[in-house]
Amino acid sequence: xxxxxxxxxxxxxxxxxxxxxxxxxxxxxxxxxxxxxxxxxxxxxxxxxxxxxxxxxxxxxxxxxxxxxxxxxxxxxxxxxxxxxxxxxxxxxxxxxxxxxxxxxxxxxxxxxxxxxxxxxxxxxxxxxxxxxxxxxxxxxxxxxxxxxxxxxxxxxxxxxxxxxxxxxxxxxxxxxxxxxxxxxxxxxxxx
Amino acid sequence: xxxxxxxxxxxxxxxxxxxxxxxxxxxxxxxxxxxxxxxxxxxxxxxxxxxxxxxxxxxxxxxxxxxxxxxxxxxxxxxxxxxxxxxxxxxxxxxxxxxxxxxxxxxxxxxxxxxxxxxxxxxxxxxxxxxxxxxxxxxxxxxxxxxxxxxxxxxxxxxxxxxxxxxxxxxxxxxxxxxxxxxxxxxxxxxx
DNA sequence: ACCGTAACACTAACGGTTAGGTTTAAAAAA
DNA sequence: TTTTTTAAACCTAACCGTTAGTGTTACGGT
Numbered sequence: 001x002x003x004x005x006x007x008x009x010x011x012x013x014x015x016x017x018x019x020x021x022x023x024x025x026x027x028x029x030x031x032x033x034x035x036x037x038x039x040x041x042x043x044x045x046x047x048x049x050x051x052x053x054x055x056x057x058x059x060x061x062x063x064x065x066x067x068x069x070x071x072x073x074x075x076x077x078x079x080x081x082x083x084x085x086x087x088x089x090x091x092x093x094x095x096x097x098x099x100x101x102x103x104x105x106x107x108x109x110x111x112x113x114x115x116x117x118x119x120x121x122x123x124x125x126x127x128x129x130x131x132x133x134x135x136x137x138x139x140x141x142x143x144x145x146x147x148x149x150x151x152x153x154x155x156x157x158x159x160x161x162x163x164x165x166x167x168x169x170x171x172x173x174x175x176x177x178x179x180x181x182x183x184x185x186x187x188x189x190x191x192x
Numbered sequence: 193x194x195x196x197x198x199x200x201x202x203x204x205x206x207x208x209x210x211x212x213x214x215x216x217x218x219x220x221x222x223x224x225x226x227x228x229x230x231x232x233x234x235x236x237x238x239x240x241x242x243x244x245x246x247x248x249x250x251x252x253x254x255x256x257x258x259x260x261x262x263x264x265x266x267x268x269x270x271x272x273x274x275x276x277x278x279x280x281x282x283x284x285x286x287x288x289x290x291x292x293x294x295x296x297x298x299x300x301x302x303x304x305x306x307x308x309x310x311x312x313x314x315x316x317x318x319x320x321x322x323x324x325x326x327x328x329x330x331x332x333x334x335x336x337x338x339x340x341x342x343x344x345x346x347x348x349x350x351x352x353x354x355x356x357x358x359x360x361x362x363x364x365x366x367x368x369x370x371x372x373x374x375x376x377x378x379x380x381x382x383x384x
Numbered sequence: 385a386c387c388g389t390a391a392c393a394c395t396a397a398c399g400g401t402t403a404g405g406t407t408t409a410a411a412a413a414a
Numbered sequence: 415t416t417t418t419t420t421a422a423a424c425c426t427a428a429c430c431g432t433t434a435g436t437g438t439t440a441c442g443g444t
Contacts, residue, residue, distance in 0.1 A: 156352045181377035188376035239393045
């Protein structure tokens with residue numbers, strides 16, 4: 001059909017990035033609740049409707065490039081070294097993701113998220129969606145297969161590890177401790 | 193101070209119940225999204241502001257008597273028979289709670305909740321709040337104490353069991369399977 | 385009988401979100 | 415090139431949940 005070539009797409013992407021950048025800047029400067037969509041639109045020099053044609057909601061402006069999270073989780077399962085056990089691979093990936101949240105670049109955003117109920121709620125439900133796709137990735141990639149329930153449960157436990165570690169005093173240690181429990185839970189699903 | 197006696201309180205309770213009943217009826221009849229707060233207020237013959245003086249949000253109209261959930265979870269921990277192990281007590285309670293959701297009375301409401309993103313999001317975040325208070329209840333009531341992280345993790349796993357069972361094909365079996373994993377995870381936290 | 389106050393009402397607005405219909409400019413067709 | 419089509423962005427105006435401001439009523443304590 002339409003070969004993806006050209007100015008139109010570039011302009012669209014530029015508009016999108018301009019909106020997202022402007023929004024994040026304003027949010028961090030003045031606080032998420034203090035900045036309205038109309039403010040974002042004005043500062044980015046676009047119409048309000050344009051904002052919503054690029055982003056489904058105000059919260060989505062904050063989690064702009066969050067497609068990566070789901071990808072990284074599922075790839076940690078599917079792209080791992082042959083015969084590498086599942087849990088350590090997930091352990092490593094969650095640890096990396098948690099560490100990324102503590103970056104100087106990412107930390108202020110997460111502080112903002114934790115401060116806003118709307119943003120927290122949005123994050124929680126996207127986490128659950130991610131857990132679902134992680135569950136299917138796990139189910140698809142299992143040498144001795146497990147129950148669908150076991151896979152779904154593991155997936156939820158894994159995203160729990162992420163969530164728990166993110167607002168723990170010692171995120172690093174928390175990831176390890178939770179994964180120690182996850183490992184045991186997963187062992188218990190071994191078909192005898 | 194003011195002894196809680198009399199007509200005023202009765203009238204207030206009556207108004208509250210009338211609003212909640214009307215709202216739930218309209219929601220089930222026409223769908224949650226199709227019914228506005230103004231519709232609820234008109235049908236209950238109260239002002240819109242009165243609705244919000246009794247309920248914090250539109251979603252709260254659906255989860256009217258949901259204070260019981262948190263209580264039942266924490267009481268399953270604190271009020272259990274002396275020396276009864278923790279996990280089976282939680283197992284029984286979650287099983288009972290899940291079974292309650294499948295009641296002819298409660299099932300349509302949950303179908304409605306599952307159909308509405310707003311309601312789902314609301315439920316998810318209240319679940320996480322419940323997990324937090326369950327975690328403190330667990331931490332307070334432990335013969336050989338465990339890490340705060342271990343308690344929080346267990347609490348989240350338990351509410352995961354509830355959530356997973358509620359939209360599983362065989363809720364009963366799912367509760368058992370998830371709790372089998374939880375039991376193993378909890379064993380792994382035993383101080384050696 | 386009186387007063388304080390809790391419950392409710394009314395109006396008007398704010399902020400996120402969407403629908404309707406128009407303009408602009410890129411892409412494809414002629 | 416010129417024409418036609420299409421998709422991005424615009425504007426206006428509204429809808430809906432929610433809240434603030436400001437009464438008004440009637441219950442309860444004195």
